[in-house]
Amino acid sequence: MHDVVIVGAGPVGLFLACELGLAGCSVLVLEREPGPGSPWRAEPLGMRGLSPVSVEAFYRRGMLQPLLTASGVNDGSGANPEADKPSHRLRGGHFAGMRLDPDQVDVTALPFRLPGPALEGMLTTLEAVETVLSEQAAKLGVEIKHGVTVSAIAQNDESAVARAGADEYAARWIVGCDGGRSTVRGLAGFDFVGTEPQFTGYTMHATIADPEKLRPGFNLTSTGMYIRMPSEGPIGMMDFDGGAFDRSQQPTRDHLQAVLRRVSGTDVTLSDVHLASSFTDRAMQTTTYRQGRVLLAGDAAHIHSPLGGQGLNTGLGDAMNLGWKLAATVHGHAPDGLLDTYTHERHPIGAAVLNWSRAQVAVMKPDPHGQAIQSVIRDLIGTRDGTTYVFERMSGSSIRYDLGSEHPLVGRNAPDFRLEDGTRLGDLTQDGRGVALDFSTDRRLHASAMGWESRIRYAAGPAKNDLGLGAVLVRPDGIVAWAGDRRPDPEAFERAATEVFGSA
Structure with a gap:
């Protein structure tokens, strides 16, 4: 019997597996996909942004340089470990498609910040993240099984069992990291509550006959939003149809072209669509992250629109928070109630991310109310204080757990203190x-x-x-x-x- 069985070999499940393996736990990861390769995880469709806090998590486990290499980031954009200042620019990001000017961020206003080798956020791919984490997991003795679909879960006071067909996988604990349509969440009986969608979103890799008709970058329009990546092919769209189309049918070229024309206000033509998928801004969260010996992390515990790229980063935060607590519980030296602090600390963070997503959707709505809010937000983002506030929320700098102390640093991510002998x-x-x-x-x-x-x-x-x-x-x-x-x-x-x- 393993100490922990993790269902889901995405970034969250793999990061958690590495944390547990590092602490000496026996870990088995079950993944329903037959293998790690997928065009949805590679460039360009698998591109994701890692927040400064997420990048720092890789740095603190010695995985930053492998991640930079796997991501093709070897251009000196990381800080010099011996330098007193970062040698790179902040990444501004966006709020509801409205870009932030990184030069407007007041770095001195960010709480307890010290320069260090970690980047101020970076672009990577799911493929790169999963490759680095899989290699680290293997070094730590973590076992990963692909092509395993969990169909049932049972638990008692001592252990839990995940069943997949005729096979059973017993462990002291099971953690569902199996995404927004989590099987573990349903099988274990978690309550999943929240708000229904306002739009259907689309991600596609397509050939455009007349690309000059679409502006590059984020484009918030009076009828929705579209995103055209710098490279040829990737396009994102958001159509305010109440989420009616999402997964109801496979999007055809004609349907995607009609939506793109509507939200862009152009007569652009799609010559061909190679890959396409849909999503919504449905914002849901489980009422607790633990049911007995079953826990949830990442999208299995909370889903929302991908606006602002908060999902991956929130999930990695879940894994970092849960890993050491679950390991201490496995080894028997955890203080009373330590594992319950996982929900206590991370549930409010997930709830705040859902509200952040809802706020962006409200701003984007193509009606007079949304347009009015959008005008106000544009003015606020145009100020130094407004930009700094949004950046602080997006970067994770504002996260602070309530640990019962009035000291302003307690509960925050630790600055990268550097001793005089050079040790960080x-x-x-x-x-x-x-x-x-x-x-x-x-x-x-x-x-x-x-x-x-x-x-x-x-x-x-x-x-x-x-x-x-x-x-x-x-x-x-x-x-x-x-x-x-x-x-x-x-x-x-x-x-x-x-x-x-x-x-x-």
Whole structure:
């Protein structure tokens, strides 16, 4: 019997598998697709944007350089690890198809930000992400089975079983990472609630007879939106039909051409359609992320429109948050209630992303109300404060878990502190343990930290910029669990460490 069976070998399932494997858990991943190759995951249709927080997650596990290589990003766009400033520009993104000017982002207003080797977000493909994660999973002893369709789930107080035909896969825990139409979610009886769609969206790879009739980039029109990628072929469209067409039938060339003409206001002609799929802005979320010994992560727990590219990044955040907590539970040293904090911390994040998606849809609606809101938003995005606010929400910089502390850094993603000897926080997190950084001159936390040596890595010394702190305790997922002043209190540290990591 495995410690954990993960259903779904997409980025979320694979990242979670790597987290668990890194912690020494036995992990089996079941994937219904016969193999990893698919045109929907490769360039151009598989292009996705990773937020700064997601990129930092790869960096903290030693997978950033492999990801850059797999993504073809080897042009010096990453920061120099020895530099005090990033050597790359921020990526602005968009809100409801309205582009942000990255030069308008007030970097000084972003909370507790320090420069580091991680990028400020990057473009990649699902294929590149899954290749890097699959290779890492294999190194960690994770087993992946393709061509397995789960048809039933049973559980008791001690274990859970996923059935696929005549085969049974038993584990202490099962995690559904099997996407927006999750089988695990339905079989385990999760409640899935939310709002119905306003539009049908389309993604296609097509040959355009007269491409000069379509403007490149994001184009928000009075009848919807279309997106024409810089490369030939990929086109996205959003048609406000109440989601009536989605998956009701396979979109034909004539149908796609009619929609494109309507939302673009042109008489553009599609010569051929090579691949096409539809989606909606249906926004749904499970009421809890855990039912007994079954948990959900990624799109299995929450679905919404792809506006702003939040889905992949939210799912990776789920995996990072769940991984160390589930591993601690498997190994028997988790403090009481630790696994329940997964829902407590991540459910509000998912709910906020759904609302962010709904807000964009409301702005885009082709009616007088939507047009009025759109005008106001354009004015706000045109300001430095407005751009910074939207960027902060999109980048993940605004995420803060409620950990019961009034310290403004606690609950946030830890800055990449750099010690005077050149060691960075990102260097210390690659083995999956928590990290205690002690900036005090007398190594005040050393004796206390040694009690958790198997779960907390201790590092001491002055920092190039300690942000006025004397010490910080960082969880395995990169979240600050505790922060001390110039003379950190060992007893306060011990209380925080016990709350997060269990008894020493």
